[in-house]
């Protein structure tokens with residue numbers, strides 16, 4: 001029997017129903033590790049992510065090192081970023097981990113805003129930080145990365161390592177190739193980031209691997225208010241406020 005397929009007369013093959021095979025199966029379990037099964041898990045991750053985040057409202061993703069200590073100045077700056085984004089009516093989305101991510105979630109949560117964490121399953125213990133109010137734990141980096149870009153309107157990037165650089169360069173590539181539009185990317189911490197930006201200008205641009213305009217995608221600042229203002233301006237570009245009604 002073949003599920004919705006009707007078989008009659010010579011086509012009928014005696015045997016179990018699909019239901020019986022599902023409920024009675026006791027066989028080997030290695031099929032759960034096969035690619036078709038993985039595809040379903042990947043799909044489920046997208047479905048869960050889209051379902052959980054669809055109503056988040058305008059949001060900004062904040063990235064930065066998982067290793068920023070709580071007593072480091074960049075932790076305090078991360079909190080300030082989270083708080084000021086909420087004060088500007090944005091939800092804050094982070095990787096849900098420790099360090100700079102935790103700082104931004106803390107700032108957002110304490111300011112009474114939406115504090116979202118998109119965690120990632122790692123070979124070592126991780127888990128969502130305590131300031132995440134809505135969290136999803138992803139198995140796959142690529143599904144998680146789609147959520148950051150789909151559900152945020154811009155990136156604020158605090159000092160970080162390889163994970164942060166990966167997130168930054170993915171965003172730059174998507175903006176450069178116009179896969180996303182009106183998407184500000186702000187690097188906070190001029191002394192931390194200026195070496196990278198200098199290398200992009202003096203080597204990558206000088207060797208003709210990018211255009212001068214590509215460098216305009218990056219704003220470098222130490223001023224959290226400037227970063228938040230850029231996000232607000234981009235939101236205005238996307239959804240201009242309606243003209244206030246004039247009194248008769």
Ligand SMILES: C/C(=C\CNc1ncnc2c1ncn2[C@@H]1O[C@H](COP(=O)(O)O)[C@@H](O)[C@H]1O)CO
Pocket residue numbers: 062063064065066067094095096097098101118119120122126127159160161162163164165167
């Ligand atoms: C390294 C430690 C924990 C890692 N836990 C993470 N949880 C969630 N997201 C993470 C984690 N580590 C990296 N990320 C993502 O990359 C960015 C930070 O990476 P970096 O290499 O530290 O810059 C961050 O924005 C996350 O999205 C235990 O200390």
